[in-house]
Amino acid sequence: MVASMRIVFGLLTFVTIGMIIGALFQLAFIRRLEDSYGSEFPTFGRVRRRQLDGYLQLPGGIHHWNDDKEAAILRLGYVKPEIISWSPRIIVLHNFLSMEGIKSNVRTSSGMFLSHEERKYPMVQAIEKRISVYSQIPVENGELVQVLRYEKSQFYKPHHDYFSDTFNLKRGGQRVATMLMYLSDNVEGGETYFPMAGTGECSCGGKMVKGLSVKPVKGDAILFWSLGLDGQSDPNSIHGGCEVLSGEKWSATKWMRQRSTS
Template sequence: MAASKMRIVFGLLTFVTIGMIIGALFQLAFLRRLEDSYGTEFPLSRRLYQSRNFGNRQLSTGVLPWANDKEAETLRFRYIKPEIISWSPRIILLHNFLSIEECDYLVAIAKPRLQISTVVDTKTGKGIKSDVRTSSGMFLSPEERMYPMVQAIEKRISVYSQVPVENGELIQVLRYEKNQFYRPHHDYFSDTFNLKRGGQRVATVLMYLSDNVEGGETYFPMAGSGECSCGGKIMKGLCVKPLKGDAVLFWSMGLDGQSDPKSIHGGCEVLSGEKWSATKWMRQSATS
């Protein structure tokens, strides 16, 4: 009797197991048909998932609805991750804004032509040397602005800042070495000389071009309500750590069209390594 019951139980278990296997096979076949139909509908965008090393971060390049779309490639739709870090002043952190190749490209252009950085004289509007800014830098030339990689970066800046490309100044590349810094300042002009060409500065895009930097944060004293580490010192405000490929987009003018005093910012002291960055200022109207 017991043996008969065991045979019945074993038979039921075998039946259930076979049913589960058949169901799984039907499910796999159904998923495969979905994949095949997706590939037929979007033949240009079907890709196998693979891992791509992006600096120190791992990104997935999977099925992209915009694969082989040059516009989307230029704007890095797959990679850029916007993060709003302050509404007043308006600040957006754009993760992965530049590729590693673009960062290295800008550094390579700038390195042979670095000069001691200057600040704008509020009386004359001209650049003068000052102890408040101890970096070295250079501006890309109008000819270099026509290079395909530079054009791609400028178009990306225009799209995310919502300011036309022609309203942008030439990109400035900067290097901060150990113990160098930039005291808090405003990007908008206080003189009339600089307003003649393109009007007031509306927005700034600050792009980080190097890794392995200790200190060198971008510091916003009037943003946020907490504290942060600025060059190893705890300060009131908001600090953004420089990470290669990331960019900070902030506005020097408020929604009312007036200059925003809260947009004051600075470059914290570099404790070790070299901090490379690129800055793009956007104006109210065309600069040329």
């Protein structure tokens, strides 16, 4: 009996350590992307990088992806990751979307999902590929992108993105992570609020509350995980949309599952 318990405990310890190492590798990968792609067109060879306004910039040289259309449209070098919380795991990706990747005349409703046909648009595919790169979750594991508009006085109460029922788990399994992309600027209020993150106070819809919040900035995105390092639902990932005080807040959300959703 004691020997069996030791074996089980050893296996659980091994699995937990493996998941922690995997998460650290994932975050190291994101940091390495920022270090490696300091400008739109990185160069060959060993070059000296110089810091400019918080971004790594490479001097001119041979553009090694001039003929790579997929790499050019992804333009990883514009993105600047900022880890703002380890529990729950939250990363702000500054400049995640370029300006030409934001504008769309497809629909103007307050809330809608892109259709399967719209998902085939080159720009949508490029954005989904970029999400996959930074989340390290396959494109096919993602749900359809949802676009939302919050007008003055609108908000979204704190909630979890993971499922608590079995019905929604049938197609793709549990939600692993969420990518929330901001599509509009000049919004007062409308922060994305994480009440269980951080140890201080933050602004949420003009009020000071306990937790951590991210102000909507056009082109930025938030990547956060709904599952903890143990593979279980993380209650600390609870989040909400603060009240919009003025302007309109437009956002696009992408949820990623454990398996393919198709």
